[in-house]
Amino acid sequence: MATLFEPLKLRDIKLRNRIGIPPMCQYSAQDGMPSAWHTVHYGSRAIGGAGLMILEATAVSEDGRISTGDLGIWKDAHIEPLSHIARFATENECAAAIQLAHAGRKAGVALGWQEQGSLPPNEGGWRTHAPSPIAFGPKFATPVELNVNEITTIVATFASAARRALAAGFPVIEIHAAHGYLLHQFLSPLSNKRTDDYGGSFINRTRMLREVITSVRAVWPDRLPMLVRLSATDWADHGWNIEETIELCRQMAPLGVDLVDVSSGGLVPDVTVPEGPGYQTEFSARIRRESGMRTSAVGMITSPEQADHVIRSEQADLVLIGREILRDPYWPLHAARALGFSIEWPAQYGRAAPPGSTSRMRHAVCAP
Numbered sequence: 001m002a003t004l005f006e007p008l009k010l011r012d013i014k015l016r017n018r019i020g021i022p023p024m025c026q027y028s029a030q031d032g033m034p035s036a037w038h039t040v041h042y043g044s045r046a047i048g049g050a051g052l053m054i055l056e057a058t059a060v061s062e063d064g065r066i067s068t069g070d071l072g073i074w075k076d077a078h079i080e081p082l083s084h085i086a087r088f089a090t091e092n093e094c095a096a097a098i099q100l101a102h103a104g105r106k107a108g109v110a111l112g113w114q115e116q117g118s119l120p121p122n123e124g125g126w127r128t129h130a131p132s133p134i135a136f137g138p139k140f141a142t143p144v145e146l147n148v149n150e151i152t153t154i155v156a157t158f159a160s161a162a163r164r165a166l167a168a169g170f171p172v173i174e175i176h177a178a179h180g181y182l183l184h185q186f187l188s189p190l191s192n193k194r195t196d197d198y199g200g201s202f203i204n205r206t207r208m209l210r211e212v213i214t215s216v217r218a219v220w221p222d223r224l225p226m227l228v229r230l231s232a233t234d235w236a237d238h239g240w241n242i243e244e245t246i247e248l249c250r251q252m253a254p255l256g257v258d259l260v261d262v263s264s265g266g267l268v269p270d271v272t273v274p275e276g277p278g279y280q281t282e283f284s285a286r287i288r289r290e291s292g293m294r295t296s297a298v299g300m301i302t303s304p305e306q307a308d309h310v311i312r313s314e315q316a317d318l319v320l321i322g323r324e325i326l327r328d329p330y331w332p333l334h335a336a337r338a339l340g341f342s343i344e345w346p347a348q349y350g351r352a353a354p355p356g357s358t359s360r361m362r363h364a365v366c367a368p
Contacts, residue, residue, distance in 0.1 A: 004308040005341040008051065008317060010225035010258050010294075013171050015051030015318075016093050017343070018311050019332045022261070022298050022320035023099040023174070023229070025056045025066065027111040032059060032072020034081045045325060046089040046096070047346050049332030052318065053094050054227075054261075055085065057101035057176055060161040061154070064102035064182065068124050069111050073098065073161045079168045086169040092346075097172035097227065098165045100158055100216070104182030105130035105143040105191070131186045131208075132193040137269045151198060151208060154182070159215040166220065173220055174227040175212055179266030183209045184231055187248075188240040188267050206248055210255060217256035227296075228252060229261035232283035235271040242283055249291035259294040259317065262287055275299075278306060285315040296320050304335035 002008075008015040028037040045053055059065040059072045072078055082098070089096035108125040109116055117139030119125030129150065130143035146154070158175065165173055177183035185191040186208045192199050198207050213228065220226055232245045249260055262284040265273055273279075280299035288295045297316035300323075301307050307319045325331050336343035337354050345352075350359040 002311050002314075002317075003341075004304070004311050004319065004339065005336060005343065006311075010172070012223040013095055013225055015095055017049070017051040017332065018318050019050045019307070019335070020052035020296060020318050020320045021045055021050050021054060021325050022322045023054045023056045023176070024322055024326065025070065025112055027067055027069030027113070029069055029071045032062070032065070032070065032074065032078055034071060034085060038071070038085065042085045042096075043088055044329040046092045046094040048094075048325070048330040049336065049343055050094055050321075050325070052097060052172065053089055054097040054099055054172075054174055054320075055082075057099050057103075057181070058082075058161075060100050060102055060157040063107060063126055063129070064104075064154075064157075065107060066101075066103045066181075067109055067111050073100070073164050073168075074157065076164065079164050082165075082170075083168040086171075090169065090171065095171050097174050098168070098170045099174040099176050099229065100161050100165070101176035102154060102157075102182040104128065104185045105134070105136050105140065106180055108141070130182065131191060131198060134191055134193065136180065145194075148196065148198070155208065155211045155215050158212045159219050162216045162219050166224075172225050172227065173216065174229055174261060175209075175216060176229050177209050177212075178229040178231040178261075178263050180231070180268070181266075183212065184240070184267055187244075188234055190234060190236060190239045190268055202244060202247065206251070209248075210251065213252060213255045213257060220256075222256075225258040226256055227259045227261050228257050229263060231264045231266055232262055232280070232287065233264050234267045235265050235273050236268050239267060242286060245283070246287055246290045249287050249293040253291070253293055257293070259296060260287060261296045261298070261320070262316070263298055277302070278310065281310055281315045284310075285313075288314070288316065294318075298322060304338040307335065308339055 118141035128143040284297040296318035298320035345359040
């Protein structure tokens, strides 16, 4: 029986424990470039003891950004600044993943803490694209329907972004197909009303994601793991559901996906989500059990005991701690103490470590 602090091997990458940090947008970039905020934010969490840290949604194209504050990986100029984050994390025993994303009809909006809705061009917005010309909501612009050639181009941008991620030194990559962004928009019949090879049946609605996975795996080394984030359900009648998610996971495994990051919702507004402690772990457990795919669980997992139980009860192979790690970057170090496990502290913080803890020098800088 695994525990929260047992290592997890994904291909040639060995995570020091089963605690991960999920992607959480910071909306603090300019032209896709990481800022000083990103350096401090990700650096402090890289030394906090987690085995995996997934960077926020990073746009594969300029018009695929959620907002002007999104990180980007659509041009080679992004490689060097992102490499500093990846290298610093690796030097401190935290595997850094980058999440490749395209926002689709949810692009071109205000920063995350501002009122949400499509911005007009004179306020920094831009034309959006989607599988079908259906707006996300009343305050969002109607997107332009993508043609097949444009779909092919976007698939290629994911592969190009993966090449840049490799050049930047990321050992793990994640494809974002959840939370109502472009790839999720193709999956769900609520946002995909196409009648061509990319719409209608399950096999057609999942086609673009499968093509993205194949194109990314073609340039991503066999020795390195690839994750996919999925919304297990739209929480809406006649939408994407857990049964379809399970079937998709069965199809993704032969394509080279190593773990599914299980979340939910985000496709349509004004749905009722039964939020509560660990409210999404049942999806992670079903996917793991019925598809054979490794999974991560996320969503209102807050205490060390709760996180450890998710692993011990085989609901997931990895637990992603979001809001608690925003509140406390060193949550993994404190969780280890609470659960009676030994975990190294940075020597620089050794004077604050609990009695009996071990420590060693960690890299304080990351040279270019």
